[in-house]
Amino acid sequence: MINKEEVWNIVENYDLNNIHIGVLGSHSALDILDGAKDEGFKTIIVCQKGREKTYLKYYKRLINEYILLDKFSMMINDDIQNFLRNKNTIFIPHRAFSTYITYEDIENNFLIPIFGNRYMLRTEERNFEKNQYYLLERAGIRQPKKFKSPSEIDRLVIVKVQEAKRKIERAFFTAVSEEDFWRKANKRIEEGVIRREDLEKAVIEEFVIGTYFNFNFFYSPLKNELEFMGIDRRLQTNLHDFISLPAKQQLEIDIILQNVEIGHMGATIRESMLEKVFEIGEKFVEITKREFPPGIIGPFALQGAVTKDQEIVIFDVSPRMPGSPVIGTTSPYTKYAYGIQMSMGRRIAREIKEAIETGRIKELIT
8 A cells, every 4th residue: 555655755756846746537627637737736637548539629728638538548658657747747636536446446556646536535435344324424424214125115215326437427316215225226227227236325315304405615734724616416317307397297208307417506505504604614524633633635525415304414525636627616605605606616726835835735635
């Protein structure tokens, strides 16, 4: 396992006046690159052939250097890592990074300074012992009730299972009983939406009725402060498209509904709820310090709902850069805190910039 001394030794040999902010070309790369540019950094992006036009043609203003690979997984190769180190790269992880690069490689072989806690990326996986649900429970943050098997279902539940074709995404369906579970699951297996072997590892949890919010936070080790960056809500296909139809048409259509996240929209929450929002964020930060020292560094998101009793219930955790670019243009909370609109990408770059100026960069990387 890569230890902090190895990473620190690399940074000690960096030219801190010529740092490149690096990112894998997917997920929230544009947010990260744009924020780096706002704070005066050079950038470097790792692209995969066939998926590079967004970055190298349409938004080339954001790119100083690029690496074009046949497969993202090749970025673990020695020559690629040497190139990144020679460019004084600090790498920003997001969900696509931890999907295309294995956790084993991230933790043991990717010898590039990472902004954030590389050992927390694995907590996103349900089969990891100290996963996100473990952290939420230890932090005392309310979660939906979990069911170990379909036979335990005694209320409306939502089933989360990996999609058959897109490994980065999960398929969702609701059920009210064991019989309903298997009827819907078997139909999705027949349609090729999910695989039976993945269904065995599915999460079955209480369906919480409430207003859905994704709470985006930033924890600054330099200030020892939690910052609330704002809220986004996900646009999901084909669920949102279906429910926009009149009820009569819904009854006439027999299709499998899916919650495939396809976009984002900004939102706010009533001011009287803000202390509760900060409270869950602070609880999460403290538990990560105990379970995964030095704890969460930089961005993370707690995804959940607010019930009619104004209770916050958290479903999922993103222990890294969340994919919420809309925060930079729609969130009033960054304006309240900084006096200007602040994207998550720019907030990351600003933290790195301050750490370099104050000689504290080692506190931000693992």
